[in-house]
Amino acid sequence: MGRRTSQAPEPGRARPREVPRGSSLFNGVVTWLARLGIPLGPNTLLTVRGRNSGVARTTPIAILEIGGRRWVQSPYGEVQWTRNLSAAGEATLSTGRRTERVRAARLSPAEAATFYCDILPPYLNHSPFTRIFVGRGLGLAALTRDPEGAAATHPVFELNHLD
Numbered sequence: 001m002g003r004r005t006s007q008a009p010e011p012g013r014a015r016p017r018e019v020p021r022g023s024s025l026f027n028g029v030v031t032w033l034a035r036l037g038i039p040l041g042p043n044t045l046l047t048v049r050g051r052n053s054g055v056a057r058t059t060p061i062a063i064l065e066i067g068g069r070r071w072v073q074s075p076y077g078e079v080q081w082t083r084n085l086s087a088a089g090e091a092t093l094s095t096g097r098r099t100e101r102v103r104a105a106r107l108s109p110a111e112a113a114t115f116y117c118d119i120l121p122p123y124l125n126h127s128p129f130t131r132i133f134v135g136r137g138l139g140l141a142a143l144t145r146d147p148e149g150a151a152a153t154h155p156v157f158e159l160n161h162l163d
Helices: 023-036 080-088 109-124 128-137 140-145 147-153
Strands: 043-049 056-062 064-066 069-073 090-095 098-106 156-161
Touching: 043 080, 056 080, 064 109, 069 109, 080 090, 080 098, 109 140, 109 147, 109 156, 140 147
Parallel strands: none
Antiparallel strands: 043 056, 043 090, 064 069, 069 156, 090 098, 098 156
């Protein structure tokens, strides 16, 4: 079985990272812990209906919350959960017994470039953990060096509470 990759970028654009080996195991552990209600920092579970099957799909994600606004982005570019979220426009966030329905608005390329230029860098620098694990390990720091390229290949969604 080959490694999963996301859609190829346009020439001259940031190339999405391959989804690493072992991510299914890691995601399974994070999902299990989140379902138990164990705090995992900014991580939560995102459940969204599949765009073709209609079946609810759950994946762990990290939410960036700054100034009362919340975003989620894919370090691996356009992947299944981003495609499903784009199609559905809404999802459920959950940790333990807490759930929240959210509207997910995919940012335009210009808005996403602003996110990668102005919002993500301060978040990455707020602690050694985010600087090393998230910035370097997941490659998000590289996305801040080419915001327009990142915006073209790495979707960003703003999340808002649904009543």
